[in-house]
Amino acid sequence: MASPPHLNKHLKPLFQLVVNNFLVFVAAPVTVIVVLRKAAQLGPEEILSRLHGLRQVHVLLAIFLPFALATLYLMSRPRSVYLIDYACCRPKSNCRVSIGSSIENVRFSPYLDDGGVDFMTRMLKRSGLGDQTYLHPSFHYIPPRCCLSDGRDEAEQVIFSAVDDLLARTGISPGTIDILVTNCSGFNPTPSLADIVVNKYKLRTDIRSVHISGMGCSAGVISLEVVRNLLQAAPRGARALMVSTEGTCIVNYTGKNRGMLLPYSLFRMGAAAVLLSTSKSVARFRLMHVVRTLTATQDRAYLCISMKEDDEGETGAYLSKDLVSVAGEALKANIATMGALVLPPSEKILFAISFIAREVLRSKIKLYVPDFRTAFQHFCIHSGGRAVIDAVQNSLSLSDRDVEASRMTLHRFGNTSSSSLWYELAYIEAKRRMRKGGRVWMIGFGSGFKCNSAVWQCMRPDSNTTVATPWADSIHLYPLNNISEEVG
Known part of the structure; x- marks a missing residue:
């Protein structure tokens, strides 16, 4: 991180103290x-x-x-929105899949040639995933036998598990829920996932229900903004249930395009259920900011993640080689807006000084990178893959501990899409690192291309981090010292 030369590491804390407490x-x-x-x-x-x-x-x-x-x-001013509690699904043990079994399935796949097998073997070993991630049993067959009923069964498994745990943790009756928002990009049956939840839990007939599809891995933050807007328009004390998940049927690709084979090495089962309200009586977090960035006007960004057919007519999820660089550009735009909202005056002044020196005075000093650790104590970066986490860590000059929750979530659960941010928050709480007043920055990436982020402030840390949490059986194993050695 480059600072103006006259502000070395000894003077910077004093400078921050004086400016931030002007x-x-x-x-x-x-x-x-x-x-x-x-x-x-x-x-x-x-x-x-x-x-x-x-x-x-x-x-x-x-x-x-x-x-x-x-x-x-x-x-x-708009009413504040609060997080009452949340829960993440830990799928059944019969869904567990190791890197070794994934490689074996790839080797016996009738759709891949030797080049495709070698490529997928390398990608699986380098993915950052461990041996405890989950795929629906339909993927355990050779070849996988994904169909509509399997997709529906997977969605019901993960959604019902997460919602059941949330209701058990909060003790609320389903009949007291006023708003329901669900999101899933790749699997969208009719009736919708929102209707499936209403039918399962017999929610009220006047409930406001919304389902969001096609928004990629950042759909969780989009759903959060929709919930916030609906709650602010509803009577005081209204409750909203938000469910984020993704169907792994999108990774069942039977062609040979390597950009469409890659999702199999990253995406895994998972879901999160979140209860929000405008009442803070039993709230655990307060929603501070939501910032959304969309770069779909640029063709390169618009096409870097998509569902499409390959040259042979096989359908699958496509990931472009430009994904990491596109994500970096979207992140820069997002943090420019977020920085103006959250950074203390000292960081804004240092950035302004370096910008003027570089652009106006034509000095050769590096542009100062604001230290977002002065605004946040915790970071939940979408666990989309090792390359994505590395790029965000480098862009924000974060420490290994800052991105620990993201890397460990990727290793333990894989890329669970929009729900991954909640698994990361659960990791931080399971490690008992959350403190009252602590701020959390959630950063999600998704097709389009989107970079969406949300800021939470802790009002009451979780007093029970072992019951009904996804990390209950494995938190003692983390963090790993060297994930590449673990999976390699």
């Missing part, structure tokens, strides 16, 4: 000094004379006007 260190003392000097010049008798000269209407205005403005501000 009112305490500078503005307040100067104001007090000016007021005291003016009072000394006037003297006690002159001050009392002026106070007696004030009319009652002036005194009332001085008291009433600030109170009225404050009341108007509080009434006009």
